[in-house]
Amino acid sequence: MSAAAVPGLALALAVGLTACSSASGSATGANAGAGSGHPVSGGTLSIDIASAPLCLDPQNNNSNGNTAVSRQLVDSLTDQDPATGAVHPWLASSFKVNADATQFTFTLRSGATFSDGAPVDAAAVKANFDSIVKLGAVDAVGSSYLTGYQSTRVVDSSTAVVTFAQPNAQFLQATSTAALGLLSPASLTGSPEDRCQGHGLAGSGPFVLKSSGGQEIRLGRRAGYAWGSSLWKHTGAAYLSEIDYKVVPEGSVRAGSLVSGQVDGIIGVQPQDEKLLAGGSVTELVRSTPGVDYNLTPNTTRPLLSDVNVRKAISDGINRQQIVSSLLSSHYKPATSILSSTTPYYSDLSADLAYTPDTARSLLDADGWKPGSDGIRTKGGVRLTVKLVYPGVDIPSRNVLQLVQQQLKAVGIDAQLDGLPLNQLAPAQNAGQYDLLWFGLTRSDPDILRTSYSVAAKNRAHLAAGNPLEQLLGKQAATVDRTQRQTLVTEAQKQLVDQAYAIPVYEQVQFAAFGSTVHGAALDGSAQPELFDTWISGSH
Template sequence: MARQSLVALAVVPVLLVAACSGATSEDATPQDGGTLVYATGDAEPTCLDPHVGGNYPQALISTQYLEPLVGRSEDGTILPWLASAWEVSDDGLTWDFTLENGVTFTDGTPFDADAVRVNIEHLQDPDTGSSTGYLAVQKVASVEAVDATHARFHLTEPDSALLESLSQQWTAMESPAGIERGMDANCAAPVGTGPFVVDSWTPQQQVDLVRNDDYAGLDPEAGHDGPAYVEQIVWRFIPDAATRYAALRSGEVQMIDNPQPDAVAAAGGDSDIALIDAPRPGASNRIELNAAQAPFDDIRVREAFVRSADIDAGIDTLFAGTVQRSSSVLSSVEPDVYSEPDLFTVDLDRANELLDEAGWTERDADGYRTKDGERLTVRFPVSTNQSVAAEQSLFEQIQAGAKQAGFDVVLTPLDLSGWYAALGAHEYEAVSAPYTKVGPDVLRILYHSDGTVPAPSGYFANHAELTDPALDDLLDRAATTSDADERSELYQQAQQTILESYTVLPLYDQLNRFLVRDAEGVRTLNTVATPTFLDARVLS
């Protein structure tokens, strides 16, 4: 079989992160052993197996006990991890992965080619209810276990994003014996090859992780060989940002995520607290307008909404100088990012002209525009688990600006399950829906017409409901080409098409920020920017 090198296909983004960080008082010393307490403000997962569903809170915690086939360096190079090498056929339809020999899952099950096959089939099984992982491996027709250390992927069509997809936590490898236990047992305690093991889960309180003393040490960017330094991680669920920050300041916890902007701003001048800033790859944080139903099935109304939203003023007021405005659908860390700032300048006069042209010429007693007796209403469900308080306040400022143009924006705070239900029932005209995937192929997931069809979990990713054959063609060609320059150009064209459709209002990069105290050696992976505690030490 003819082969070509990996380099010809692997076009990956650069992630700019604080690779290693920690802070404490000057007389503290690092210790081996001990317990590190992490407090998260993200929604508590309903399942600790990231194959099931596939949201970011699952990626955060599963980084500690599940490992992917490949990793990524800071400059975007794909690195060996559980797979030590790979080759791809000239037609792009066959990938041969050489696996690390002698690795076992923490339940003693061998990690081998058959385990890889089981994992891909688990992701593709409708009963698993996967979304993110399911979409990542859609083009894998089958996995053949050639022998114990060689797994052969057969694809339905070339996939230029395959390695990027296999670097993510949502496609990380799990013990086949663990999967065989059934969903309930596997959700409660997935079994991986990582540096920690799920010991127990107390819902609405914490997950206890213990050290894997037999860790094989395959993390390609580990700072040391062998098992983790800390013996235990207590993964606490503290939804309130002020309470999390107080716990950090008091020494009750060593690390928190989702800090408020004022805490981020203060961290720079506080010698006791260090900031890790790790923007997520893939898509920016953005508001998507549902083009499949009124009133946003009219591009004039979509542009009017965008022109009435003063995002810059809200960012300046609410985020204490800690974020930068985006005018792209891709994260700023993606090399292929394309921006058109002029599309998003505030122009209330233009917004009013567009709405008049669209027939929304009357106003009711409350000042909202009407047409044929119907108010110009925009339902906007807000996930309180995914949007920090400052972002929710930003949505309120957008609501106020849009009212000047005559929009009645109805903000509805919901927990994560309620938010998913509203999206699934198409009970929205606008939504901020964070989505993380390594590389520009995220555009295909989010804006290809195929993305309007739900995954087995019931989740569909194309919330803008874009169904543009020309855009589909650009994304299809980008996903199948092996030419890096062509891929980049196609993704640039696709972004221009998306932005000019006015179905997206970019906000800023998806913010992954962590504050650390009384610990050192914490770093984030250059895949989906999740923290790993393999090199971490508690300071005392």
């Protein structure tokens, strides 16, 4: 199969991307400030973000906060239309996929270069994929997209053939993600630590890293850039001269700075701050992001969480609608599966995620857990206490989890919240130092379930090898027939929910906002800010 835009392996979807002006409340399409005069070149776009990226190397991180910055530095072989799910050309001017999705042929566009001057050629594609596979556990997300990778053959300077040992239905969509964004071969020789700091990091993207460190990151426009995605609105270099990211942890301060005109944009609008935005002329970009919903994933190797009845009781004891109604906003939805409703192959399992506290109590009663004097249950002298780990900088999550804590206490479960600094969170995840892990992940392909829960990937639930879910996750990644893949992905979602290997709570939302002088900002297929087409009124 070959095409300029391929919806087949990605499955077209409606993603619910909205852009609205707080001043008027009217829809304005998918771009901030669309239709506001003629674009002009120049100017610095100032953006406040919640936390400093721990890693600027897109191949070595899986955080939305990190990728919001690093996405501007690297191009990908393909791009994904956020409105349809179709895959379009980017660095690859065309691509072909064989019948069983074991071989992908990319024809590269001519003239593209990395910021260190090296050409974006087939040899660079090979060097990147070989390097990502070698990174292995360090880059579990990117390497998991390359599961079964055999080789990249350089046919000539503009043709690369990527071959897998078995069908890899998700790979074409994966080539649109920042995790498989291309870096200069020279960049690949640096240590993972140096690359995360941005040392020697050379992508082919429309912006380059000018400085980073502390509470500010500055990007500059790439001179001579002329190989943008076919989905973008203009050709040539980016309009903006610079992008200046500043770390402002307090959400209300970020929102207030935008409304007062002190900054041009903010990424990560917190629900409680949405009313602040209504007081100013700002454009909001809001999307219920595809991928894994915000959820509690149990470590099934822990004594208490190895019991399926305890896991199910936790799920039954969570009132998802109350969380959304009381703490979030109309932009948010209660989880109805482990996949968000904007993800390809999503299945509605809302009946299985209903709030049934009496069922939770019955499960625990039958399991021998008896309420104590303070309401928390005990069995054999053991208190039903679980450690819940989450990113400490994430204030909305903390608020949600405090309500979850109250809801679980009502059925006799003591959830102890442990908000970890970002630099401690990943090590704790990898070491399994939690009973319950709070997280959500963005990707517009259901294979995100495999990368999150497969024994061969992140295995966040710490499932044992040979579990029934493992077979489903492997088969869906190797199945190119849409109907068959839907069946497999549906069953995988059901197993995750039925066995409470994952306890979904609500759908993730990407929420960015920009001032009235900012035009053309958008969210891409992965719900990351796309700033190539962005321009500022009055810049020169």
